[in-house]
Amino acid sequence: MSYLDKSLEEIHKALKEGKVTSKELIEESLKRAHEYQEEINSFVTICDDAKEEDITDNVLSGIPYAAKDNLSTKGVLTTASSNILADYVPVFDATCIKKLKEAGAVMMGKTVMDELGMGGTGTTGHTGVVKNPWDVTRMTAGSSAGSAACVAKGIVPYALGTDTGDSIRKPAGYCGIVGFKPTYGLVSRWGLFAFASSLDHVGCLTRNVKDAAYVIDAIKGIDENDMTSINSFNIKLVDNYTTNVKGKKLFYIKELNDELKNSKEYYDNFMKTLDYAKACGMEVTEESIDEDILKGIYPSYMAISCAEATSNNSNLTGIPFGNRKEGRTPDEVMINTRTEGFSELIRRRFVIGSFILQKENQEKLFKNAQRIRRLIVDKITKLFEKYDGLIMPNSDSIAPHFGETNDVMSDKYLLFAENLAIGNFGGFPSITIPSGIVDDMPVAINITGPIKSDSEVINIAAALEEKIGFVPLNVKEEK
């Protein structure tokens, strides 16, 4: 097995002992990136000029990683998978990128995403569809689609992603890897191309829980460039890492579980995971939440995220930067640039977002969505007084085939459409780990905990990971 397929600690040890060099790892990673690009299309940019780094005591030093293409990288094309930014080369680094540079990590590529982060299929990027490495006839989900695919395929040990509703965790689940979105503000959003600022998080996709602890430890920290960032000197994920979670208390939501009963295999997998939790010495309890509020998550997520997105993306006019299309007046320039620069889905979302924000609609639409948000967050926070975490099925299905689903809003009241957005509403740390295989495809569960309990959430996930014993795709294929 190549060192590239091992855990970060193992790779670091090999680097320290001189069994492999940073240069070899990078070459291997770039080789795989090119080799699988046609098959899974995970990259917008592959950095063939990526240089090796000195090996220090930092576990990430010298090891290649990939970053989602909505993270600002100085001197490296950053498109957010949109035509409107097809030629945009930022002049500054996102804080998370800067911190990884300082840790000696080597960025080897920028990953494909749903255009501007506003999609959940991995099919709307301007450079084409991302395919699921487990089965290329299936999607990865999104929006951190390329990040999930390249980690699952073994191109890099980890990738940075961003998460506004479930954009790290959903594709992680569908690709059989770990996806972690820490507490809101734990990682600075400086340099993250905003989708919905009050819901956006930077996080990571890895092949095991401890790797996620290493990555977040490296990129977290209060940032003078982000007023919503938080002080986290006492949150040390690696230092406090343990799989001893005896006595921790988890709850699951009765209404979600009832809905899951319709899909027996997923239900069984979830119940089995609950058994593992108990086997780890944790208490697991069922709690009921008003179904009207649960049903409100999906529309209120859509309302809030579209509203914020329409404003956040108003900077994309082709004037001081961006892919300008000519016109006779500045208005024409903006209209031509934005009409050609955005895909239909994006334009639809912006019109909806703008409608929601209009003076005469704001009270009924935008503010009511923000009110549901508070009801949900208050309810969950209240439950967190009794519990250390909420355990949920990551999805009620395996990765769909292309064409089975799209980004058109569903008419049905789907409890599972946006259940992971609970973590974004309250800024709660939330981690998704694989929980087994159904129909030859990975399924996953999610642990969400109180704000700033990132360490506990990591540890609960680590304990479950140990019990589940899931074999990642890259390891499976090696065998």
Added chain:
Amino acid sequence: MYKVTIGLEVHCELESNSKVFSPAINGYTEAPNSHVAYQDLGFPGILPVANEEAVKRALKVSMAMNCKTPDEIIFDRKNYYYPDLPKGYQITQMTKPVGINGYVDIDVNGEIKRVDIHDTHLEEDTASLDHYDTYSLIDYNRSGIPLLETVTEPCLHSKEEALTFLETYRSLIVYCGVSEARSDKGQMRCDVNVSLSETEELGSKVEIKNINSFYNVGRAIDFEIERQTEILQNGGVVEQETRRLDDETGETFHMRSKVDAVDYKYFIEPNIAPTPVTDEMLEEIRKTIPMLQLDRKRKYMDEYGLSEYDAEVLVKVKEDSDFFQECVDAGADPKKACNWVTGMLMGYLNENEITIKDVPIKPVMIKELIDLVDNKTISSKQAKEVFECMIETGKEPNVIVKEKGMMQITDDNAIHDVVMEVLKENDEQARSYNPEKTRMIDFFVGQVMKKTRGKANPAKTMEMLREELANYNK
């Protein structure tokens, strides 16, 4: 005649080291796009970080206008598209402005009028556009400079009231030390609402946007009153609209109608976490708010008995007024201090086109100078000479008097000795002394002065000579 109602929205740039949401320099430069940070061009991934000093300065003005301050600082987004607005929204305050429901008293020809303030809020300026024949150029240096926008209630009823408010507001800003508030530098800009009505109900509101000087505010109001009066007199209806002033003709012209009003889709800026406004913070700011122009003027007239004219001259520039106040606080008689400050001092400053900060003179020196005259150490004529030296060298008056040997001889014995000496030397004249002939006594005074090189106190010398001459012939 119709009742005129005017409301004002005044934008004023605040001075600070850095911009309101970015760490770029807030200051003038000739070089385009050189005072910019990532935020000021609206690059993807930027976040605003609110400037503490800008917030404090805005709160200071808010409190100086007796506004209610918020419990926390938050901002809102005002969304619209324009080439000078790089983010596609302006960060401003709508939900919780730095001040609401305040008032400013103005003095309209001796009558005090209370102008109600609807709100005052902190926001960011836009980029500036330079127009050429076929294209325009954008310079982002102005983008993100802190702006304070103050909105009055529609409670002004004449051009004079509107302009008096603007002057008073400008002085408040300058007195608070938060901006030079110069419209010639583009630091102050105004939107004016004018409506005419026959009844107590307000008429249709016509807004004239973005006026660049107080003079032009006056022209716009004049023009609108005339225009709207004519419409109403002809039985017409004034359309609610937004207009613009043509600086050259002084006429206003249509910009957009009410039906085209822009919906700015305001919502709370999610990137700026709320920061609490504490009582300690407000108290600290309150301490730095100086007594304002009108209050000072009242004080000078009522407490110090100065004339309205003198009081007005003194409060025109805050530093002058501060200087005068320090003279009085040091113990100088207010009227005498006023004479020195408004006379010699301001005369000198005006003549040299400088300000009080440019001269080395200190208030306590004026007090000392007044004392030297009062206790007859020097004459008023000499005092002027001392003042001139003082303002140029910054030396204390006592030192100057000594250096120039100006000290009057006020010691009775010393003067007496000289008087006796002069009488002896001019025995003949002394003997023929006649108190009726005033020229005679002048001769003796002249002799004493000659001997003392002018230092003998003239009044004392005269008194003594009279006495001795009267005795001389006995």
Added chain:
Amino acid sequence: MQKITRENIQDYALKLMFKMKDEEFETFEKEFETILKHMNLIGQIDGIEKVEPMTFPFKNTDVKLRKDVATSTLTTDDAVKNAHETIYDEVKVPKVVGGES
């Protein structure tokens, strides 16, 4: 609440500085009805109007205003590097006439 017609959808789009194509309206209308239907349900939740709308995920107790120090390192070259066209370090656009500001 406003009624949705093709005309005002195009009008909203133009206010956001883009155009919608004819074939795009159908999906849009469908999606729009969906979100309104969902949101309608929210409006019926008992006592919803009394809930304080939530903007921030939680109260950030570490937040501080920025000290007033000018520290930007963005150079003029970098500032205008991504602009389509510049003249004398300024960003060029077709002539701006009237309007906002």
